[in-house]
Structure formats: C-alpha cells, structure tokens
Amino acid sequence: MPQSMHLGDSKAAEINAVSIGKTFGAFHALKNLSLDIGRGEFLTLLGPSGSGKTTFLMILAGFTAPTTGRLVMDGQDITNIPAEDRSYGMVFQGYALFPHLTVEQNIAFPLKVRGRSAADIKRKVGEMVARVGLGGHEKKLPAKLSGGQQQRVALARALVFEPAVLLLDEPFSALDKNLREMMQQEVKRLHQETGTTFVFVTHDQSEALALSSRVAIFNHGELLQVGRPQDVYERPANRFVAEFLGEINLLPLDTVSLEGDRAAGKFEERTIVLNRTMPMTGPNAVAAIRPEHMVICTEPQAADRNAITCRVEGATYFGASTKYHLTTRSGTSLAVSMPTAATSPIAPQTDVWVSWPMHQGFLLPAGS
Amino acid sequence: MPAKSATSRKIMLLAPLLLFLGLAYVVPFLGVVRWSFTLPEPGLGQYRALFTDPLVQSVFFRTLRICLIVTAASLTMAYAIAYVWVRGSSLQRTLAEFCILVPFWISVLTRAFGWLAMLSNRGLINTWLQSAGIIAEPLALARNEFGVIIGMTHFLIPFAVFPIASAMRSIDERVLLAARGMGASRTRIFWTIFVPLTYGGLIGAALIVFVFALGFFVTPAILGGGRSVMVAELVYLRIFQSPDWGLGAAISVVLVLFIGILLALMRRFIKPAHLVG
Structure with missing residues (x-):
C-alpha cells in the first residue's frame, strides 16, 4: 500500500552553485550565478525560454560543463564529475523513455546499471510501479501508454535508485491542463514521500x-530573485519578476517619500501608501498591485486602503472570477479581478472607485 | 469527385513507369517462365533437375554462403561508417560522406578490376608482401571465394549505410542522455540502448544487401575467375555457353521468387522510404 512504503534511506543532497558562468561562443547563457539548493527542498527554476534555466539544470546534471564557477555537493566539489557518476534522477522533457523496453524494463534499467540482484530489482520495480499507479501496465511498451502514464514511468525510473537529487526538465509541458494538475500533485506527493531534493x-x-x-x-x-512562492509573488525584486509571475497593475508615482517600512507617493493627486521593498534611487517610482488584490467600489473606503477613481471599459468572464478592464483619469490601464459570485455586473463607462489594502501594494523603481 | 480525380491523376503520372516496367521486365519474364516449362520439352523436368543436379546444388549453396558472409561483413562495416556519419565531428561526417558517395561514381566493372589489381598473384598486395620478404609464395587472394567476398562487400557497404544511418538519426538524443544520467557506461548504452534502437535499420540493410548480392554477376565472374560460380553466372553459362535454356530459365524463376519473398518480408519490417536515408 503506497502510504506504508518508503524509498528507504534516500539521502537528500545539498548543492551549492558558486559563480557559475556558461558561454556558447559569444553568447552568455549564464552569468555569474550563485545559488544554494537546500537539502530536501523543492526548488523551481522559472524563466522564459532562453533565460538560462535549462542550461543551469544541465550543468547540475553534469551533461554540460560550466565555463566558470564551481558546483559543490555536500561539501565536495563535483564540478568535473561527469553525469554518469553523479547519478541524479532526471525526468526529461518528452520523458526520454527507452522505446524498445517495457515499463518494467525501463524502471529496472538504473538498478541493472548498479548491478543489483535480480530479486532486489524485482522487488524495487514492483514497489515503484505500485507507487506511481502503473499496476497492470508492467509489460507494455512506452508507445502503448498515454502521456500521463509515460510521465509516471519516467518518474518511477528516475526515483527507483533513490537518487540524492531529482532533476525535472519541463516534465508537464506536453500534458493537457487536467492531467497536468494531477501530475503536479503526484510530483508533490513523491517529493514529500521520498524527501529527495527536487x-x-x-x-x-x-x-x-x-x-x-x-x-x-x-x-x-x-x-x-530566489524566494518562497509568496515572497517572489508578493515582494518581487524588480519589474520583470513582478510581471513574469502574473498580471500586475503599474501606477507611476511622483514625489515619493519614505516613512519607516512604508512609502508614500502621488498618483493623479491622490496619496498612495505602499510597502517599501527596495532602496529608492529617486523621487519617481511605480506602484505595483496584483489585479486580485483590488476591488471595485462606489466609495473610497477605510483609512488603511488606497483608492483611485477609474472608468470601467469592459469585463471578461472567467467562470470563478471576472476581470474588469478600467482606465484611470490620466489614461493608465488597470485590471481588477474579483470573484464572480461576490459582485454584480458593472456596465461599461460607469465611473467607480478602485481600492486595495495598503500592505498589498509594493514599490518598484520607475522605468526598470 | 475531387478525390477520385486526384487518384486518377496520380495513376496517369505513374503510367509511363508502369508501362516501361511492364514491357521491359514483366513481359520478358513471362517468356522466361514459359521456357522453364517448355525447353527442351514441356514439363517440370527442369525444376526436378534443380533439386537433383549436384552442380546446380553446389552453386546454390555457394551463393547462399557467400551472400550471408557478404551481408554480415557489409553490415558490420556499414554500421561503423554510419555511426561516424551520424554522430561524428563535422570533419568526420564530411569524410564519411565522401567514402559513402565516391563508390557510386565508379562502375562495378572498374571496381572489380581494381580489386583484381590489388589481390591477384601478381597484384599489389602479393608483390609488396613478397618484396618485403614476409611471404615466399603469393597468397590466394583472388580467383576464389575470398576475392569474391571482398569485392562484393566493398560494393555493397554504401547500400547498407543508408538504412542504418536513417535508424541512427531517428534516435532521440535525450534517451541516450537519460541512460547516461542513470549511471550507464558508454559501452552499456551502446549495446543495450543504441544498437537495439537501430534493429529496424539493420534488418532493412541486411535484406537490401542480401537481395542485391544474390543477383551479383560481374564481381564474382571477375574475382572468382570461374572457380566460384554464383547463381547469376550459372544462368549466364546455361543460356550463353551450353544450350540449356530451360534450366537457366528455371533457375531464374526460382531466384526471382526467392527475392520476391524476401522483399515482402522486408516490407513488414521497414518502410521503403527509410531505406534511402
């Protein structure tokens, strides 16, 4: 029964990347990157394509050698140790299953490489097949499986030898939305059960x-930026992070002044108070507020909230939520996302107030 | 219906080829089939002779033996060339391409005589070895089965390269990376992942080379020097040198049937398009 099984004493590793750089000819794929990956953590490398995240993963795996810098695992320099000796588990984009081997043989492969006994292999593969819910498919070739099942084989094969680190390269990109969410939960569960560094x-x-x-x-x-999901989402270090993590409203402020951990500035003659999250370089800055933190109301509300006047331009219905498109008096566009159940439809061209709690906005440098 | 007119247009495009193949091969072959049952007298006598005549039997077995050896040798060498061609550095790829293409520009006759110049008793190899004092008497390298095998293998290697290279090219690089990441050595990856993933290409290459080899005439005639007659040469001898057209025709019919069966088998294992790379 899956709950009662353990992968054994899988020892999660700690990895320190120190000033890693990678150039391909004149192209700098990675620039002086330092990052500490904690024992047993689930670290996600996020970025647009060409941002260097996959290059960094390939360096971690040992498939690519960094041009500069060092990799340290549990205090030991592993920069020059090749992939086959690092032996991390890896799930590739497109799964990279062995097409000529059955599900069972695929999962057994890393164990065979390690020279485990036939009985040991049989037991471990059986456990892993049950753990990822592939019972009954053991004798099938990968081509006979659905995308989700192939994904499970890839996970089982990468985890069966209890690697100290599991690397996953965009494993869900080929799956549809529902299956993707299911596999995300599955991966999260496997992380908790194995305790391995992901x-x-x-x-x-x-x-x-x-x-x-x-x-x-x-x-x-x-x-x-590196941080917990809440931190990077709610306290992004710069505009790119703020915009990449989700839609965000940006209001240009002037005459910004700082008071303790708060900042205040003027937007269309109204004072806006925000969290101060970064050092200021001048009197101008941008207030950044997520659409779901704002509400549309008929009055400027309580004292701990900011409010500005806007005109409703239209609305997009998303089922659970509705997104309103608005413009401020000076023509800045805004989006406000509210639970559909909590609002009644607002007609276009209505003049309204948009307000949000002071602690949920944050300051970004102007023009960054 | 548009679909129908598209089909009929395709048939019209194919028509000249079909007509040519019909007139140049099918009709004459039907004539050969008729001879095999009518010469020198009507009946199955020639086919009976195929199974009883010791000369015919020995030629059949020699042909089979030579073809199997040639197939094995060609495949081994073609595998190495294809590997360099597909996975080598850009310089290695260019060199491999050169080695694969150049033989196509040289006629089979020229190549057979080229090998004779190398392998015969007074050929380059024997002269060198003798003047170097390594051997006293010339080695029997030509005018025997050994020479035939060398010449045929050399001719057939390029044909085996294409299907093998095509199979190698379609291997997903990530599959090999995955095996490495799991700690597998290069030798293990080659034998347990890479080679099995090229079985389709190997089967295709084996059938192409084998079928080609069965019908070889010029190379065995020149390098075998009449002492290791293969089936195609036997047909030639029966028809042009002894007035035994019926037996020659019967051998031809059996050969064509045998090749037809092999080609039908090949279609089950590999798509024809993969054979040309």
Whole structure:
C-alpha cells in the first residue's frame, strides 16, 4: 500500500552553485550565478525560454560543463564529475523513455546499471510501479501508454535508485491542463514521500508557485530573485519578476517619500501608501498591485486602503472570477479581478472607485 | 469527385513507369517462365533437375554462403561508417560522406578490376608482401571465394549505410542522455540502448544487401575467375555457353521468387522510404 512504503534511506543532497558562468561562443547563457539548493527542498527554476534555466539544470546534471564557477555537493566539489557518476534522477522533457523496453524494463534499467540482484530489482520495480499507479501496465511498451502514464514511468525510473537529487526538465509541458494538475500533485506527493531534493524547471509561473518550496527566477542568463512562492509573488525584486509571475497593475508615482517600512507617493493627486521593498534611487517610482488584490467600489473606503477613481471599459468572464478592464483619469490601464459570485455586473463607462489594502501594494523603481 | 480525380491523376503520372516496367521486365519474364516449362520439352523436368543436379546444388549453396558472409561483413562495416556519419565531428561526417558517395561514381566493372589489381598473384598486395620478404609464395587472394567476398562487400557497404544511418538519426538524443544520467557506461548504452534502437535499420540493410548480392554477376565472374560460380553466372553459362535454356530459365524463376519473398518480408519490417536515408 503506497502510504506504508518508503524509498528507504534516500539521502537528500545539498548543492551549492558558486559563480557559475556558461558561454556558447559569444553568447552568455549564464552569468555569474550563485545559488544554494537546500537539502530536501523543492526548488523551481522559472524563466522564459532562453533565460538560462535549462542550461543551469544541465550543468547540475553534469551533461554540460560550466565555463566558470564551481558546483559543490555536500561539501565536495563535483564540478568535473561527469553525469554518469553523479547519478541524479532526471525526468526529461518528452520523458526520454527507452522505446524498445517495457515499463518494467525501463524502471529496472538504473538498478541493472548498479548491478543489483535480480530479486532486489524485482522487488524495487514492483514497489515503484505500485507507487506511481502503473499496476497492470508492467509489460507494455512506452508507445502503448498515454502521456500521463509515460510521465509516471519516467518518474518511477528516475526515483527507483533513490537518487540524492531529482532533476525535472519541463516534465508537464506536453500534458493537457487536467492531467497536468494531477501530475503536479503526484510530483508533490513523491517529493514529500521520498524527501529527495527536487530541482524543477518550468516556464509556467502558476506551476512554479503551486509546487515549490522556493522559486528561482531567471532572465537573460541571470538569477533575478530566489524566494518562497509568496515572497517572489508578493515582494518581487524588480519589474520583470513582478510581471513574469502574473498580471500586475503599474501606477507611476511622483514625489515619493519614505516613512519607516512604508512609502508614500502621488498618483493623479491622490496619496498612495505602499510597502517599501527596495532602496529608492529617486523621487519617481511605480506602484505595483496584483489585479486580485483590488476591488471595485462606489466609495473610497477605510483609512488603511488606497483608492483611485477609474472608468470601467469592459469585463471578461472567467467562470470563478471576472476581470474588469478600467482606465484611470490620466489614461493608465488597470485590471481588477474579483470573484464572480461576490459582485454584480458593472456596465461599461460607469465611473467607480478602485481600492486595495495598503500592505498589498509594493514599490518598484520607475522605468526598470 | 475531387478525390477520385486526384487518384486518377496520380495513376496517369505513374503510367509511363508502369508501362516501361511492364514491357521491359514483366513481359520478358513471362517468356522466361514459359521456357522453364517448355525447353527442351514441356514439363517440370527442369525444376526436378534443380533439386537433383549436384552442380546446380553446389552453386546454390555457394551463393547462399557467400551472400550471408557478404551481408554480415557489409553490415558490420556499414554500421561503423554510419555511426561516424551520424554522430561524428563535422570533419568526420564530411569524410564519411565522401567514402559513402565516391563508390557510386565508379562502375562495378572498374571496381572489380581494381580489386583484381590489388589481390591477384601478381597484384599489389602479393608483390609488396613478397618484396618485403614476409611471404615466399603469393597468397590466394583472388580467383576464389575470398576475392569474391571482398569485392562484393566493398560494393555493397554504401547500400547498407543508408538504412542504418536513417535508424541512427531517428534516435532521440535525450534517451541516450537519460541512460547516461542513470549511471550507464558508454559501452552499456551502446549495446543495450543504441544498437537495439537501430534493429529496424539493420534488418532493412541486411535484406537490401542480401537481395542485391544474390543477383551479383560481374564481381564474382571477375574475382572468382570461374572457380566460384554464383547463381547469376550459372544462368549466364546455361543460356550463353551450353544450350540449356530451360534450366537457366528455371533457375531464374526460382531466384526471382526467392527475392520476391524476401522483399515482402522486408516490407513488414521497414518502410521503403527509410531505406534511402
């Protein structure tokens, strides 16, 4: 029974990447990247394509050698140790199952490589097949399986030899939405059960936020921010992170002043108070507020909220939520997302107030 | 109906080819079939002779033996060339391509005589070895089965390269990376992942080479020097040198039937398009 099984004393590893750089000719794929991956954590490398996240994963796996910098695992320098000796589990984009081997033989492969006894292999493969819910499919070739089942084989094969680290390269990109969510839960469960260090690459921000204990955001070969999902979503270090993690409203502020951990500035003559999350470089800045943190109301509300006047331009219905498109008096576009059940439809061209709690907005440098 | 007119247009495009094949091969072959049952007298006598005549039997077995050896040798060498061609550095790829294409520009006759110049008793190899004092008497390298096998293998290697290279090219690089990541050595990856994934290409290459080899005439005639007659040469001898057209025709019919069966088998294992790379 899956709950009662354990992968044994799988020892999760800790990895420190120190000033890793990678160039391909004149192209800098990674620039001086330092990142500590904690024992047993679920770290997601998030970024658009070409941001360097996959290059970094390939360096972690040992398939690519860094141009500069060092990789340290549990205090030991592993920069020059090849992939076959690092022996991390890896789930590839497209799964990379052995097409000529059955489900069972695929999962047994890493154990055979390690010279385990036939009885040991049989037992471990049986456990793993049950753990990922592939019972009854043991003798099938990968081509006879659905995408989700192939994914499970790939996971089982990567975990069966109890690797210290599991690397996952965009494993869900080929699955449809429902199956993807199911597999996300499955991966999360496997992470909890095995306690192994997971490093996961994706370009899907909601997947990153849903799965990870920490998210590392990449762009143009640089590591922009690392933090817990709540931290990077609600306290992004810069505009790229703020915009990449989800839709965000940006209001240009002038005459910004700082008071303790709060900042205040003017937008269309109204004072806006926000969290101060970064050092200021000048009097101008941008207030950033997520659409779901704002509400549309008829009056400027309580004292701990900011409010601005807007005109409703239209609405998009998403089922559970409805997104309103608005413009401010000076023509700045805004989006406000509210639970459909909590609102009654608002006609276009209505003048309204948009308000949000002061602690939910944050300050970003202007023009970054 | 548009679908129907598209089909009939395709048939019209194919028509000249079908007509040519019909007139140049099918009609003459039907004539050969008729001879096999009518010459020198009507009946199955020639087919009975195929199974009883010791000369015919020995030629059949020699042909089969030579073809099997040639197939095995061609496949082994073609595998190495295809590997370099598909997975080598860009310089290695260019060299491999050159080695594969150049033989196509040289006629089979020229190549057979080229080998004779190398292998005969007064050929380059024997002269060198003798002047170097390594051997006293020339080695029997030509005018025997050994020479025939060398010449045929050399001719057939390029044909085996294409289906094998095509199979190698369609292997997903990530599958090999995955095996490495699981700690597998290069030798293990080659024998347990890479080679099995090219079985389709190997089967296709084996059938092409084998079928081709069965009908070889020029190379065995020149390099075998009349001492290792293969089936195609036997047909030639029966028809042009001894007035035994019936037996020659019967051998031809059996050969064509045998090749037809092999080709039908090949279609089950590999798509024809994969054979040309």
